[in-house]
Amino acid sequence: MNSLFTPLSWDDTGYILTGVWNTITISVVAIVVGTLLGMIVGFARAESNKAVNVLFGSVLDILRSVPLIIQLILFSTFVGAIGHPMNPFLAGSIVLSLYTMAFMSEVFRGGFESVSKSMQTAARSLGMTYWQTVYHIRFPIGLRAVLPSWMGVALSVIKDSALVSVIGYMELLRTSEQLISRTQQPLEILIGVGIFYFIISYPLSHYGRYLERKMAI
Amino acid sequence: MEYEFHWNIVLQKMPELLNGAFVTLHVSVLAMLLGVVIAVLLAIAKMNNSKPFCYVATVWVEIARNTPALFQIYMAYFGLGAFGIHLSPYVAVLSALVFINAGYLTETFRGGFQSIPSTQYSASKSLGMTSIQTYRYVILPQMLRRIYHPMTNQFVWSILMSSLGILVGMSELSGTTQRLQSLSFRTLEFFIVAAVMYFIITKLVLFGASLLSRRLFKGEI
Numbered sequence: 482m483n484s485l486f487t488p489l490s491w492d493d494t495g496y497i498l499t500g501v502w503n504t505i506t507i508s509v510v511a512i513v514v515g516t517l518l519g520m521i522v523g524f525a526r527a528e529s530n531k532a533v534n535v536l537f538g539s540v541l542d543i544l545r546s547v548p549l550i551i552q553l554i555l556f557s558t559f560v561g562a563i564g565h566p567m568n569p570f571l572a573g574s575i576v577l578s579l580y581t582m583a584f585m586s587e588v589f590r591g592g593f594e595s596v597s598k599s600m601q602t603a604a605r606s607l608g609m610t611y612w613q614t615v616y617h618i619r620f621p622i623g624l625r626a627v628l629p630s631w632m633g634v635a636l637s638v639i640k641d642s643a644l645v646s647v648i649g650y651m652e653l654l655r656t657s658e659q660l661i662s663r664t665q666q667p668l669e670i671l672i673g674v675g676i677f678y679f680i681i682s683y684p685l686s687h688y689g690r691y692l693e694r695k696m697a698i
Numbered sequence: 699m700e701y702e703f704h705w706n707i708v709l710q711k712m713p714e715l716l717n718g719a720f721v722t723l724h725v726s727v728l729a730m731l732l733g734v735v736i737a738v739l740l741a742i743a744k745m746n747n748s749k750p751f752c753y754v755a756t757v758w759v760e761i762a763r764n765t766p767a768l769f770q771i772y773m774a775y776f777g778l779g780a781f782g783i784h785l786s787p788y789v790a791v792l793s794a795l796v797f798i799n800a801g802y803l804t805e806t807f808r809g810g811f812q813s814i815p816s817t818q819y820s821a822s823k824s825l826g827m828t829s830i831q832t833y834r835y836v837i838l839p840q841m842l843r844r845i846y847h848p849m850t851n852q853f854v855w856s857i858l859m860s861s862l863g864i865l866v867g868m869s870e871l872s873g874t875t876q877r878l879q880s881l882s883f884r885t886l887e888f889f890i891v892a893a894v895m896y897f898i899i900t901k902l903v904l905f906g907a908s909l910l911s912r913r914l915f916k917g918e919i
Contacts, residue, residue, distance in 0.1 A: 546854075546900040547893045548861035551872060555893060558885045562701040640766035647865065654768055661776055668780035671773050675765050682764035 489664045500656030501677060507570065507652060508639045511577035515638065516631070518578065519585025524615075526586060527593035544583035550644050552576050557648045573645035577638065584634045592627035593619055629696065632689035636682055653677065701886070708887045711878050715888075718874030719895050725792050725863075725870060726856040732792075733799025733852075740800060741807040755804065762801020767859050770794035775866045787868035795856050802852055810845040811837075843915055850907040854900050861896070871895060 526537055544552070557572045567575075596619045604614040646655035657674045661667045708715075740758060743751035762770075774797075775790035785793065814837055822832040864872040871892055879888040 543897060546858075546897045548858040548872065548896055550861050550864060551889055551893050551896060555886070555889045558889065562886055636764075643766040643768040644862070646768075654766070654772065658772065658776075666780075667772075667776035671769070671777045675761070675769055675773070678765045678769060679761070683760060686764060 486665045487663060489660065489666050489669060493660060496656055496660065497653075497673075500651060500653040503570075503651055504639075504642055504653040507573055507577060507645055507650065508642045510574045511581045511638050511642065512635045514574070514578035515581025515585050516635075518582040520589050522582060522586035523589025523591075524593055526590045541583045541586060544580055549576070549580055549641055550647050552580065553645060553648050569645070569648050569650035572648055573642075573650045577642060577645060580641070581634065581638050584637075585631070588627050588630045588634055589623070591630070592623040595626050596622045626696070629689050629693040632685060632692070636685055636689070639681060640678065703887055704884055705887055707882045707884050708891050711882075711888075714874055714878060715871065715891060715895065718869060718871040719899060721788075721868075721870040721874075722857060722860050722872075723899065725788065725795070725860050726853065729792055729795035729799055729856050729860070730853050732796045733803055733856075734849075736796065736800035737803035737807055740804040741811065744804065744808055745811065758797075759801045759804050762798045763805075767794065767798055768862055768865065770797055771862050771866060787863060787866045787873075790866055791860060791863045791868050791870075795860060798859075799852055799856060803849065806845050806848045806852070807841075810841045813844055814840055846907075846911055846914075850904065853907075854903060857899060857903065858896065 522537070522541070526534055529537070553573065553576050556576045557567065557569070560567050560572065600618060600622070601614055604618045605611075609617065642652060643654045646652055646658070649655075653674055657670045660670050664670070740755040743755040744759070746752065771791055771794040774785055774794045775787065778785060778790075818836055819832060822836050827835070860870055861872040863870045864876050867873060869877070875888045875892040879885045882888075
């Protein structure tokens with residue numbers, strides 16, 4: 482019976498590091514893609530009229546009102562059912578990026594709408610074209626205002642990336658879960674995992690709050 | 699598309715799904731109520747200068763905010779086993795959600811409390827109000843207005859996050875869906891229905907919250 486469970490050893494380091502690496506990879510992909518898409522969608526929403534906005538908004542609303550875990554399972558089963566199975570990383574990245582996009586677009590929309598109309602009018606009266614106004618005025622000012630909220634969303638994406646384990650992606654929590662079932666030492670492993678997330682998230686969340694205070698004054 | 703949808707089996711199992719949805723609501727309401735109570739205590743501890751309580755509150759808040767929900771659930775479900783505490787899936791998910799809700803709401807409450815300028819206390823005092831009257835008629839109504847929206851968001855978040863019960867075998871909406879689909883292999887159909895049900899639940903909660911806020915605050919929020 483003893484051979485069934487083997488205790489945690491240094492040989493497991495590589496396995497855990499794979500999990501760490503995979504968690505970082507998928508979070509970075511989702512944050513980068515989600516931010517870019519969110520910026521575009523957020524800008525489009527700040528620009529478009531009410532009818533288009535309601536339509537846009539309700540689609541994004543679905544992404545925010547259905548649990549991420551259900552979205553992941555649905556998407557990976559769906560692509561399987563139509564005959565194009567995807568590897569967990571790709572499927573996970575797509576779902577997580579769209580999910581991030583839904584939140585980011587709200588953040589960016591708020592940022593772009595915070596740039597006052599009179600400033601844009603002033604820029605246009607100085608002879609700037611529409612796109613020059615966007616590039617020199619609205620983006621720099623709008624984007625600076627959203628930095629704290631952007632960080633909040635990015636942090637929650639890092640934490641939510643743990644859910645991609647449900648479709649079989651070997652991120653940190655899944656590797657740890659498998660180590661737990663082999664070693665039967667849940668506490669040591671889980672505390673290690675918790676410390677990893679904490680080390681990434683804690684400094685960033687404090688920096689975000691610091692920025693928020695700095696901007697409020 | 700070669701996939702053929704079979705909805706009959708889902709319709710047959712609808713009572714079980716609704717039952718799962720009820721458990722989802724149930725666990726999130728309970729997690730919210732307990733979370734609010736603990737958050738009030740933690741917020742008071744954090745604002746007091748009594749060191750040990752303040753430390754406990756700070757550690758609680760930081761751990762809850764900076765680690766994934768799934769981690770908390772694994773900790774409650776697998777981790778506590780090391781101390782000989784074996785929680786059922788329901789209790790494990792509930793305690794994880796309470797832990798996180800309390801952590802987030804503490805900051806919400808503290809922010810709401812501190813957003814009220816101290817001059818209002820002096821003003822109430824100068825009008826001859828006792829401190830209970832001050833809180834009851836001046837401070838709390840304003841505070842409630844400021845924390846109402848974040849609290850609604852937290853509740854919706856709890857509903858969505860209770861879906862993690864699927865990973866520890868809890869029989870709420872997604873856990874039930876998982877079990878039913880594994881019996882019938884109609885994965886897509888069952889999860890589509892589950893997604894729709896989550897959507898409806900969240901929308902109903904948000905709608906209810908906005909109705910309530912209109913009654914409570916008479917539109918001025």
